[in-house]
Amino acid sequence: MISNLVVAVQTTPSTIDWNPSVALVMIMCNLFAIAIGRYAIQQQGKGPDLPVPKPEVWTNFGLPELLATTSLGHIIGAGMILGLSNAGVL
Secondary structure (H helix, E strand, O other): OHHHHHHHHHHOOOOOOOOHHHHHHHHHHHHHHHHHHHHHOOOOOOOOOOOOOOOHHHOOOOHHHHHHHHHHHHHHHHHHHHHHHHHOOO
């Protein structure tokens, strides 16, 4: 069992360290997911509101919508960061 663990650790690719370009990719992916979710979520405003003042455009965009879209943004961002770092772009 230990030999399987050693093989798994040796074959795991190294990931990129955090830097500002990684942060920019994650921020852009989250903004993209929020923009998509703003128009794709059909029943908005069913949960609690955000604890900050919102512009009038975002009147029905509450906490559940924000958590859902940023969760999707982090999934997309992690994939983008891994893909771009394996391609040598980051």
